Amino acid sequence: MKPSFPFINIQKEDFDLTSEIATLRQGYKNIGAVVSFVGTVRDMNEGENVSILELEHYPGMTEKALEKIRLEAHQRWKLEASLIIHRIGQFSPSDQIVLVAVASQHRENAFYATHFIMDYLKTNAPFWKKETLPGGRTRWVDSRVSDKEAEQRWAT
Amino acid sequence: MKPSFPFINIQKEDFDLTSEIATLRQGYKNIGAVVSFVGTVRDMNEGENVSILELEHYPGMTEKALEKIRLEAHQRWKLEASLIIHRIGQFSPSDQIVLVAVASQHRENAFYATHFIMDYLKTNAPFWKKETLPGGRTRWVDSRVSDKEAEQRWAT
Amino acid sequence: MIHILYFAHLRERLGQTEEKLPAIHATVSDLLVDLATRGEPWKEALVDNSSLQIAVNHDIASRETQIKAGDEIAFFPPVTGG
Amino acid sequence: MIHILYFAHLRERLGQTEEKLPAIHATVSDLLVDLATRGEPWKEALVDNSSLQIAVNHDIASRETQIKAGDEIAFFPPVTGG
Numbered sequence: 001m002k003p004s005f006p007f008i009n010i011q012k013e014d015f016d017l018t019s020e021i022a023t024l025r026q027g028y029k030n031i032g033a034v035v036s037f038v039g040t041v042r043d044m045n046e047g048e049n050v051s052i053l054e055l056e057h058y059p060g061m062t063e064k065a066l067e068k069i070r071l072e073a074h075q076r077w078k079l080e081a082s083l084i085i086h087r088i089g090q091f092s093p094s095d096q097i098v099l100v101a102v103a104s105q106h107r108e109n110a111f112y113a114t115h116f117i118m119d120y121l122k123t124n125a126p127f128w129k130k131e132t133l134p135g136g137r138t139r140w141v142d143s144r145v146s147d148k149e150a151e152q153r154w155a156t
Numbered sequence: 157m158k159p160s161f162p163f164i165n166i167q168k169e170d171f172d173l174t175s176e177i178a179t180l181r182q183g184y185k186n187i188g189a190v191v192s193f194v195g196t197v198r199d200m201n202e203g204e205n206v207s208i209l210e211l212e213h214y215p216g217m218t219e220k221a222l223e224k225i226r227l228e229a230h231q232r233w234k235l236e237a238s239l240i241i242h243r244i245g246q247f248s249p250s251d252q253i254v255l256v257a258v259a260s261q262h263r264e265n266a267f268y269a270t271h272f273i274m275d276y277l278k279t280n281a282p283f284w285k286k287e288t289l290p291g292g293r294t295r296w297v298d299s300r301v302s303d304k305e306a307e308q309r310w311a312t
Numbered sequence: 313m314i315h316i317l318y319f320a321h322l323r324e325r326l327g328q329t330e331e332k333l334p335a336i337h338a339t340v341s342d343l344l345v346d347l348a349t350r351g352e353p354w355k356e357a358l359v360d361n362s363s364l365q366i367a368v369n370h371d372i373a374s375r376e377t378q379i380k381a382g383d384e385i386a387f388f389p390p391v392t393g394g
Numbered sequence: 395m396i397h398i399l400y401f402a403h404l405r406e407r408l409g410q411t412e413e414k415l416p417a418i419h420a421t422v423s424d425l426l427v428d429l430a431t432r433g434e435p436w437k438e439a440l441v442d443n444s445s446l447q448i449a450v451n452h453d454i455a456s457r458e459t460q461i462k463a464g465d466e467i468a469f470f471p472p473v474t475g476g
Contacts, residue, residue: 018174021194029199029249035270036192038177039394042261043185055393056320058386061370086393093185098394105198107274107476108306114191115267118394126367126386127393128320140321143363143390150264195476211475212402214468217452242475254476274476282449282468283475284402296403299445299472 005067009085010057015099020085024101028080033107035114037100043093045131045141052132053091061126062086069120073102076116077109084117086127119150161223163239166213171241171255180257184236189263191270193256199249201287201297208288209247217282218242225276229258232272233265240273242283275306314343314379319388322364325353335381340366340373343385363390396425396461401470404446407435417463422448422455425467445472 009015017036025031041053066084073082085099100117104110129141165171173194181187197209222240229238241255256273260266285297313332323329337343348355358364366373367386379385395414405411419425430437440446448455449468461467 016174017177017192018172021173025196025250031196031250032198034194034196036173036194037263037267038190038192039263040181040187040190042188057393058317058319058367058388061367061386064370094181094187107193107195107271111193111267111271111274115263118263118267122394123391124372125393126319126388126391128389129392130320140389141392143392213475214399214401214449214452214470217449217468220452278476279473280454281475282401282470282473284471285474286402296471297474299474 005063007070007081007083008063008066009083010059010062011085011087012089014087014096015085017099020083020099021101024081024083024103028103030105031080031103032105033110034101034103035107035110036102037098037114037118038096039098039118041091041093041095041097048131048133050093050131050133053093053095053097054130054132055086055088055091055097056128056130057086057088058126065125066121069117069124072120073113073117077104077113078106079104079109079113082113082117084121086121086125088127116154119147119154122147123151161219163226163237164219164222165239165241166215166218166222167241167243168245170243170252173255176239176241176255177257180237180239180259184259186261187236187259188261189266190257190259191263191266192258193254193270193274194252195254195274197247197249197251197253204287204289206249206287206289209249209251209253210286210288211242211244211247211253212284212286213242213244214282221281222277225273225280228276229269229273233260233269234262235260235265235269238269238273240277242277242281244283272310275303275310278303279307313381315384316343317384317386319386321389322357322387325357335379335383337379339375340368340377340379340385341375343379344375358387365390395463397466398425399466399468401468403471404439404469407439417461417465419461421457422450422459422461422467423457425461426457440469447472 080103082102100114102110102113132138236259238258256270258266258269288294314335317330318328344358348359365388368377369384396417399412400410426440430441447470450459451466
């Protein structure tokens with residue numbers, strides 16, 4: 001089945017940075033800059049050890065929300081190509097969770113766009129994290145004020 | 157021979173993003189963010205087609221200049237690890253030229269540091285580009301005012 | 313009918329993933345007030361909860377958003393992905 | 395002796411990659427004036443060139459930087475890597 005948003009992937013599987021970037025750049029000879037962000041599972045959060053991180057999402061809305069953010073980035077900056085991959089399921093520390101990659105002719109646009117997409121994703125895409133702590137206790141991760149502030153810096 | 161600056165590599169060979177990032181992250185379980193920048197050869201510059209790009213550098217000074225920029229980034233932001241790879245020699249359009257990768261606990265630091273390192277590298281590391289244009293003409297690439305301006309935005 | 317979805321700790325708190333209800337509410341607010349009549353924890357989670365997030369048909373919505381038959385209405389806490 | 399290096403289009407313009415000269419100059423400026431007595435293109439490339447970049451022992455330097463025996467002095471155009 002052809003996905004409706006080819007540059008958005010919600011998947012259980014891990015991703016390979018080199019091959020994702022190669023796919024992104026394919027066919028473009030005028031790209032001079034590729035900025036990528038990879039989010040990974042930290043073994044600590046709020047002062048407690050984290051052994052398992054679970055990611056839940058809202059199928060259907062997630063893809064739509066991410067595509068909206070991606071297109072907004074293309075409207076704000078001159079970009080050649082971009083992609084967002086977000087994994088769901090159960091993860092261990094140092095596992096990869098998310099990839100945002102942006103290709104442009106000049107570096108500044110790719111830097112700003114990648115940062116923008118991540119800041120918006122953090123506050124606008126329907127994903128939720130649940131942590132397993134020592135002894136098997138679980139807790140849902142709280143949203144951060146700092147993430148909301150990071151988003152608001154991009155307000156036009 | 158062990159390099160004196162293990163996180164700086166000047167090399168003719170291509171690099172693989174996935175394995176470089178894996179090396180960078182090795183041993184750190186508290187990394188939540190990895191930002192990377194890859195600079196690639198565009199097939200056009202200043203309105204002319206470019207078929208070959210040659211990169212010359214100043215051995216000895218290059219490594220020292222890059223390490224200074226890298227350490228400056230670690231002083232300005234809380235980072236876990238960083239690396240700079242810059243290739244030299246002859247390249248074709250879409251070849252990879254440079255990789256800057258920065259790992260940190262929180263994304264903002266990695267974004268700023270990667271952008272900072274690239275902006276400083278552009279104006280402070282002794283590399284020079286020479287382009288081959290249609291018909292075999294060659295020209296040395298001019299430094300850009302915009303690069304100097306980009307550097308100056310980081311002035312403390 | 314309307315289709316209602318619950319996510320993350322709301323889903324766990326309410327012990328409910330999704331449900332279908334008759335389309336008898338004009339706005340999200342009307343629906344929430346109706347759900348709150350089920351008692352706790354519904355009232356606390358849906359009405360006395362200033363951080364409640366709402367989506368109607370996959371778009372972020374508010375208590376004032378109008379709803380109609382066939383709509384998919386989701387309730388969830390602030391998002392924490394990335 | 396001092397060790398002098400030329401890079402990029404300076405290297406091509408001057409037809410010279412490197413050379414060793416006696417350490418008889420107090421500053422980079424003295425050295426440049428001396429090199430300019432070779433005539434064109436030396437004068438134009440080294441003295442009448444406001445964008446000339448200078449490094450002494452791998453550190454960015456200026457015309458006022460003092461030099462001594464054993465120093466490595468490099469002349470080059472503004473850098474364009476990355």
